[in-house]
Amino acid sequence: MTDQTWLTDLKTTLTQEHKTQTARLTELTADTGDPAQAHTNAALIAAARQSLEQISAALRRLAAGSYGTCERCGTAIARERLEIIPHARFCVPCQQKQHG
Template sequence: MTSTVHDPPVRDPIEELRTTLEEQFQRHSDQLAHLTVCSRQPDRGGFDDDILQALIGSSRQVVADTARALRRMAEGSYGACERCATDIPLQRLEILPHARFCVPCQRKRTG
C-alpha cells in the first residue's frame, strides 16, 4: 500500500491579503464601536479623555484606510501605487496591506 503526500493548496497572495484586510476592518470597527460607547459613559470606560480621543481617531483612520484598500481590490487597482502607478512589492503589502504608495513615493509624500 502506497501513501500519497498531498501538498496544501497554493493560495493567491492577494486573496490572503483580502482576508487580512477584512479581518482588520472587522477588528477595528468593533474596537471603534466599543470606544464610542466608552466615550458616552460618565467615567469614559476608565479611559483618560485624551487617550480615548486618540484611540478613537486611530481606529477611525485604520477603518478608513482598510475600507479604501478593499475598495481598490474590488476596482482592480489594488497593489498599484496611487502616485506613479508602479506595482507595490508584495512584501510591502504583506507588512502594510492598506499601502497606497510604493516606498519612493511614500518618502516623497512624507519627506
C-alpha cells in the first residue's frame, strides 16, 4: 500500500471514528435522570471528549501536512506506531521522555 493510499484510508477511518465518538458523546450527555449513572457517565464523557480531541488534532495534522512528524524533535514517527496509535504526536523516544 502506498503512503498516499494509507493516508487516505487513515483519514477516512479517523473521520468515521470522529462521527462515532461525537454520536457517543451526544448520547452520553443526554440526561437520563438516573443519579446513579451520573458518575459513570462523567468518566465516559471525559474519555469521549479526549478521544475527539485526539482525533481532531490528527485530522488537523493530516490537513496541514504535518501528520507523522514528531512534534518534539521533528523526525518521522514510525508508521507501525501510527498504525497502532493513529493520533500519536511524538516518536517513541520523545514519548518516553514526555512521560518519564
